[in-house]
Amino acid sequence: METRLLYNSLTPDILNELGAILGSRGLCTDQNDLTPHLSDWRRLYKGASLAMLRPATTAELSAAVKCLSGAGVPMVPQGGNTSMVAGAMPDESGQQVIISLSRMNRIREIDTVDMTVTAEAGVILQNLQKVASDAGCFFPLSLASEGSATIGGLLSTNAGGNNTVRYGNARELMLGVEVVLPDGNVINGLRRLRKDNTGYALRHLFVGSEGTLGIITAATLRLFPAARSNALAFCAVADEDAALNLFRRFRSHDETAIRSFEYMSGQGLALVLKHIENVAQPLSAAPDHAVLIELAASRPEADLSGLMERVLEEALTAGELEDAVIAQTEGHRAALWKLREEHPEAQQRAGVSVRNDVSVPVAKVPELLRRASQAFRQLVPGSRPAPFGHIGDGNIHMNLVQPEDMSGEAFLAKSADIMNCVHDIVRDLDGSFAAEHGIGRLKVNTLEAWREGPELDTMRKIKVALDPHWLMNPGKVLRP
């Protein structure tokens, strides 16, 4: 396949032109201001860039992209820069220009009859949740970085999170997108229709393509009725199978009420209790396996506490459930959720850890947990498997924390072996190496290794057709 890379650096002339398009607030060349945008949250790489553009409107961005595209300057779109796979930062060349969507942060429209909201790419998820809630509705996307992550980034990575089991990923919440194409032209795809089959589903191509086919500038999203009742339980379960069986029990009673169904290993919980302030063991004994279950419903007469108690009682009788506590206050709810949400931070503090973002068919989650934990312990004696994640989606972060008596460096030297180990098991279970974090820069090699010829070839053909000079977010997802 022919691929022409024509990267050019920013010249003073181009900078002048961009300044004229964007104004002084829209063009940033101060390296101090740029610094936070050059690295990712996980600090995996350290990039460089001469400039960051901060367009205020789609028209400004369109004109700027036309200018950069014409000059052959590569562009890296950035939202909240919360990627787990170095998906939104420039490379080390200093030739790539960052395009920040932060000033495009307006809610363009909200319609509570239609149950839709149209938001610009730079709207922070938490703000959108609040806009929805103030209007008496619910926007379900929810994840740890929701205070920084933006709608554009969430859609371009098809983000997952805690409520996917009920509402799907970002993709399923999207009705339409507005996109600035690699040539600077704009697709005005902000249709807010439940049914629209007019040619190829371009919106679904842009969602999940991580800014490599164009820049999402706004989206029309679905809203849902707000929950009128909730119930949250923290449960110790007998083993991995019991965790899945408990999910199945709830699903068969009322699949629509399961908003989250999260798994935590005993090891993961122990790390949270050790390294995080203001957390407490919620049960009388430390569990080997725990699940956090959130039920929610909008129907006024829903008795979700009753449902929770009834199903847990069944599971207790069946020997699957060992102990459980149901949150009685808002503070209690927050405390139980904190045990789950602080898993990444606790593992960060516990030393070096190898992280991943794998998924398997839901039915195979117990096998994944067992096989990978056992293989980890054999591979690195003393290492601490600390898996957690979304059991109802089959998406487990099958993480491994270094042994206490091993240096971080020695453990890191084994990280490739550890990743290969979990990937071999996941592949054997018909799973994926990238469930909800995407490919970014970190997993480009893995994508090449996993996807067979025709699938990767087809992706490359689409990339070349839309972005023939590979100017959009180069080095991410695919390479020439």
Added chain:
Amino acid sequence: METRLLYNSLTPDILNELGAILGSRGLCTDQNDLTPHLSDWRRLYKGASLAMLRPATTAELSAAVKCLSGAGVPMVPQGGNTSMVAGAMPDESGQQVIISLSRMNRIREIDTVDMTVTAEAGVILQNLQKVASDAGCFFPLSLASEGSATIGGLLSTNAGGNNTVRYGNARELMLGVEVVLPDGNVINGLRRLRKDNTGYALRHLFVGSEGTLGIITAATLRLFPAARSNALAFCAVADEDAALNLFRRFRSHDETAIRSFEYMSGQGLALVLKHIENVAQPLSAAPDHAVLIELAASRPEADLSGLMERVLEEALTAGELEDAVIAQTEGHRAALWKLREEHPEAQQRAGVSVRNDVSVPVAKVPELLRRASQAFRQLVPGSRPAPFGHIGDGNIHMNLVQPEDMSGEAFLAKSADIMNCVHDIVRDLDGSFAAEHGIGRLKVNTLEAWREGPELDTMRKIKVALDPHWLMNPGKVLRP
């Protein structure tokens, strides 16, 4: 854009090669056998073809496509041939080969823990519904042609139907697809993961592309818990706004319980009562506007009859509801559904009608119904607007039946004006001209007229990248 059309006819050599690949059952050249495959259900066009291939396996189809593609012979995939837009039939040239998926009709796997089923493209929807139901599950896709329509066709058109308001279109039920590409290579995309972000979402590109980018040969689909309770009501409502308000009432009480929410005009019902056997007016008076509401839930304790009565009582008090009947037996249920399902057939028998498949934002459905009906009556005095459809999805078939005192020919002469009239209104309401039937051959011009340059250009770039010689289902969706 460069497009090379290199169509060749079938030569005896190619036929020999195809015979060797497919065997005698797999290659049909008998014109008697071909006849039913040359025209569509609506008999809009009459095509021709020298041969139909009936591969039994993906490997056979792959080899046959490699042969045809190498020889430059255009291919038309065909499932149940129930397209409403002439999407699955060959053109008049006689140069196009029909590829029937009818022999690829196996259920490859069903997993009731995972709640997934993998079915080949030729599986008839009704059979899949039965397989799911026999396994204690529910497959939600349901539409009038379910006794003939196949999984491959339903996915390649992203079919809608009656349960979309709750479960989405065919797209939302799909987890993975297997596809034979235009070059004959195979994408093995039958992953059954709830979360998988590994590069571009090719599965979503093939869904809805109507066989123009490749042939879907199998799909992994989601299953749901079977309903344990149902309630069905047929209601006379005061006007178009009352119909939408009633939908909103149910949505705010329990949005998960609304399985179908269908609108019927008084005129449409009158045509059904006049032209269809064994139907009866369900209420004491003929309504001007009616809705059919199906509630369903899997939770054992759901009191949906109670919910139905409660919400209808509210609507009665508010003056929105005029009369209602709740089905008491299976026979009664079937009779009420028949009033809705026989709308297309009744309109067929009532003379010439102009049909469409438009959608608007849900909030704008009443305005669509009012404006289009009024405009129709002005445009063709005496004509009978008979709209019906899925109010909860904003998808209304805004059909118009000829006046009783006008010839069919005279009415047909106005069909372009009528289509323009409804399209102008739909466009003004931010709607779509193709909600659930797709583009096929019938709406290629409309797609070109409606979609702005960058959107259509992007579709064309993708088409050319994947199918450079336009061999896959030529003349459908896009043209060079």
